[in-house]
Amino acid sequence: MMQQNDKARVAYFSMEIGLNPLMPTYAGGLGVLAGDTIRSAADLGVPMVGVTLLHRHGYFYQRLDRTGRQSEEPVAWAVTDFAEPLDAHVSVEIDGRNVQVRAWRHLVTGMSGHTVPVYLLDTDVPENSSWDRTITDALYGGDAYYRLCQEMVLGFGGFDLLRALGQGDIFRYHLNEGHAALLVLALMESAIGTAPVNGEVPPEVIEKVREQCVFTTHTPVPAGHDQFPADLAHRVLGRRRCELAQACQHQGALNMTLLALRGSRFVNGVAMRHGEVSHSLYPGYPIHSITNGVHAVAWAAPSFQNLYDRHLPDWRYDHLSLRYAISIPSSEIWAAHREAKLALVDEVNRETNAGFDRDVLTIGFARRATAYKRATLVFQDIARLQRLMKAKGQIQFVFAGKAHPQDEAGKDTIQRIHGMRGQLPVAYLANYDMTLACLLCAGVDVWLNTPLPPMEASGTSGMKAAMNGVPSLSVLDGWWVEGHIEGVTGWSIGDKVEACLAPGSDMEACHAAALYDKLEQQVLPCFYQDRERFIDIMKHTIAINGAFFNTQRMVQQYLRNAYRLVG
Secondary structure, three states: OOOOOOOOOEEEEEOOOOOOOOOOOOOOHHHHHHHHHHHHHHHHOOOEEEEEEOOOOEOOEEEEOOOOOEEEEOOOOOHHHOOEEEEEEEEEEEOOEEEEEEEEEEEEEOOOOOEEEEEEEEOOOOOOOOOHHHOOOEOOOOOHHHHHHHHHHHHHHHHHHHHHOOOOOOOEEEEEOHHHOHHHHHHHHHHHOOOOOOOOOOHHHHHHHHHHEEEEOOOOOHHHOOEEEHHHHHHHHOHHHHHHOHHHEEOOEEEHHHHHHHOOOEEEEOOHHHHHHHHHHOOOOOOEEOOOOEOHHHHOOHHHHHHHHHHOOOOOOOHHHHHHHHHOOHHHHHHHHHHHHHHHHHHHHHHHOOOOOOOOEEEEEEOOOOHHHOOOHHHOOHHHHHHHHHHHOOEEEEEEOOOOOOOHHHHHHHHHHHHHHHOOOEEEEOOOOHHHHHHHHHHOOEEEEOOOOOOOOOOOHHHHHHOOOOOEEEEOOOOHHHHOOEOOOEEEEOOOOOOOOOOOOOHHHHHHHHHHHHHHHHHHHHHHHOHHHHHHHHHHHHHHHHHHOEHHHHHHHHHHHHHOOOO
């Protein structure tokens, strides 16, 4: 464990960080991963500081009408209940005008007592125009101009505010996704000073900046890589900063991923498979892999925390202790699971009037509602699903997840699932957040994940489930390539990522058939007819996957491999 130090050595920049369920400063997996990273850094005594934006309106509050149609509204929350305002102000030049930025501080205290401050940048100050005061309000809101202005605040404003707060001597800057890439330009600008650029950045400046930066890319989906038209970039950044970024133009646009790649000494994907896919997308750059994890204490249900405290007294400080879950009596594992399941079933029935049964196999699926995650794959052949349920045992499905306000296909997906209620035991829970995720990941019997390969970067929801002994039933993509042991930690859908990629093959039909086969032949018989074996799978899920897929291990890998703060 590292010793606490008043001066941060690592600055973690992320557009979203899930710090508290009641703070809407995150949209989904990326932000929750960032929050878990900060929590584990605090546990381990890492001299780190976090930098993000203060999203006064959050991502959005989701409502579903009687037909399952999503509508959005701003989130209302009291900032002063969670963060304290700081006196430091800086000015960021955006589109030719000076925008004032201040910071709020939220402290994350770890198991060691070490605190990691997170600075939330805010443009809602009287000196700014009415429009500029809204720049930091909405997470992933607005148009490209709004988003680029936000990234200016994060990159340039974050860099300047750290110096104004006396945190200028940073050893490593960690860019969590390309949203933070303008930090590279801020570092270049600082190194060059007032010297003319003349269209080319001196190699020694690039090397100096590269030595300071670490970049984690989180998505193989093209839409996840921010690109801004050259004319818009020139307008918002100004001529000189565009010259600094000239080498990062791609197809007439400023590519934030290329900027981060060019400016970082260490680049990684978030799973072994994702690292390989990312390298194929950007073959000119060495891309390593550090597989994501989740914060074990944050995601273990109260019943499992109590269970681990009794049998694995060191688990809160040493997550490898979860390996010994294999020795916990089966009756106690099932009792802890039963308590978590009852809490979920009660919530589902209270919120949706679905009439869920506590003794029926409950399968959970909670992801961002977007096409490639294929939430409706399990409903491709309703007749077959109904037949196998009649023959092998009932299943009830609980879904949750938000569609981006501009993603009509994602909204249609939610509506289609909602409409299944007349044919199958299905519930869709609105306004998926960290609190609901805790209930879902611990309370279901099996976690379902059906991404279109190879588009899953990691997928931490299944890791949260594993912390509670919930096995996964998943396509072999993302983290599940590493976590899957057939019939031991769960079950695969298809044999391998390439299983349905033969010319002329129908991947949807292939995966749907494989899913039904696995439910009929493995999952349902195990759950209903061989409960002892099912509990044994739960134990191995904790001992193998819970012990490894956690942010304690992940942060230690960053410390050794990326930050080089330890030998």
